[in-house]
Structures are given as C-alpha cells and as structure tokens.
Amino acid sequence: MKQFSDLSEFLDQAWSLLTRGVVDAKFASRNPTFSTISEEGFPTMRTVVLRRADRMSNCLEIHTDLKTNKVFSLKKSNFAGLHFWIPKAKFQIRASVIVDILTGSEVEADWSRIPMQSRMSYGSVPRPGAEIKGPFDYKKIPQQDCFAILRCNIKELDLLYLGDIHQRAVYKIGEPLVSVWVAP
Numbered sequence: 001m002k003q004f005s006d007l008s009e010f011l012d013q014a015w016s017l018l019t020r021g022v023v024d025a026k027f028a029s030r031n032p033t034f035s036t037i038s039e040e041g042f043p044t045m046r047t048v049v050l051r052r053a054d055r056m057s058n059c060l061e062i063h064t065d066l067k068t069n070k071v072f073s074l075k076k077s078n079f080a081g082l083h084f085w086i087p088k089a090k091f092q093i094r095a096s097v098i099v100d101i102l103t104g105s106e107v108e109a110d111w112s113r114i115p116m117q118s119r120m121s122y123g124s125v126p127r128p129g130a131e132i133k134g135p136f137d138y139k140k141i142p143q144q145d146c147f148a149i150l151r152c153n154i155k156e157l158d159l160l161y162l163g164d165i166h167q168r169a170v171y172k173i174g175e176p177l178v179s180v181w182v183a184p
C-alpha cells in the first residue's frame with residue numbers, strides 16, 4: 001500500500017510525474033487542461049501539450065499560436081491554471097500560475113527544434129477561432145511570428161493522491177516554500 005510520509009516526498013512525486021509527461025508522449029501528464037479567464041470573466045479550458053517542466057525555476061511551459069483566444073485572454077489577465085490527472089499514479093495536480101508570453105527572439109531556439117510538420121500548429125489563416133464559411137475554409141501556414149511559449153510560473157500547487165488512504169497537500173511557492181497537508 002503506497003503512502004507518502006512527508007511533504008517533500010509528496011512534492012517529489014508530483015515533479016516526477018510532470019517531468020515524465022514532457023518526455024513521454026503517451027503519459028497522461030503530457031496533456032493537461034489549461035485554464036484562463038475570458039474577457040467576460042468566464043473560466044475557459046482547453047487541452048494542451050506540456051513542453052517543459054522545470055523544478056528549479058518552478059515553471060511549466062506550453063507552446064501556442066500567438067493569435068489564439070487564450071493569448072488574448074492572458075494579455076488581459078495572466079492568472080491561469082493547469083490541471084493534470086494521472087490515473088496510473090492516482091494523482092491529481094493543480095497548479096495556479098502567472099503566465100509570461102514569450103515571442104520573437106526569446107523563442108527562436110525552441111522554434112528551430114520544432115519538426116517541420118509540427119510547425120503547422122503555429123500560423124492559421126484566418127486566425128484560430130475566427131468564423132469561417134465552410135468547415136475547410138482555412139489554411140495552416142507555419143509562421144515563426146505566430147509561435148509563442150507560455151511560461152507558467154507556479155505560485156501554488158494543490159496535490160491529491162487517491163491511494164487506499166487519500167492524501168492532499170498545498171504548496172505555496174516562494175522563499176520560503178510553505179507547505180501543508182490538507183484534508184482531502
């Protein structure tokens with residue numbers, strides 16, 4: 001029966017699951033739900049790919065098209081959330097994040113590593129979310145100018161483990177790190 005005896009071991013497990021998602025396309029943490037706040041104030045969710053997870057800087061990264069609605073929302077409010085459910089590990093991770101939108105020379109190195117066929121995801125005419133007359137009335141034109149990295153700086157992590165005994169903890173990221181067990 002798996003149990004976590006201390007808060008740092010619990011946090012280690014979360015980072016290990018996040019890191020695996022970056023390198024293993026079949027692992028559940030590869031595809032979190034990313035939530036932003038729309039101009040009208042609604043929470044807005046979508047599936048994304050986790051591209052980077054860096055424990056040292058407490059940040060997670062997502063790639064996107066600069067012209068998507070999520071980027072417009074983030075320009076109004078850069079408070080966002082990431083949600084992961086990893087069934088095999090019975091582990092839920094919720095991250096409250098503040099997002100930096102990286103573009104231009106800041107993303108050149110990452111752009112150069114993206115395979116040609118995957119660049120299709122960045123550059124669409126008309127822009128993603130624009131109304132079109134028919135279902136196929138759009139073109140995908142890879143454009144480096146449209147490529148953005150959403151750097152999600154973690155402010156809080158809420159971890160839930162649904163083992164035989166349920167466990168939950170909250171980590172406020174800062175100097176110092178403040179962590180507490182909470183009732184699941």
Ligand SMILES: Cc1cc2nc3c(=O)[nH]c(=O)nc-3n(C[C@H](O)[C@H](O)[C@H](O)COP(=O)(O)O)c2cc1C
Nearest residue numbers: 031046047048049063064065068069070071128129
């Ligand atoms: C499995 C999967 C992975 C996706 N990965 C991304 C991604 O990494 N970045 C992204 O911007 N959109 C990704 N999408 C598309 C988004 O879910 C969404 O449809 C799109 O980004 C437009 O969202 P928005 O209008 O809310 O900005 C993915 C969708 C699926 C189903």
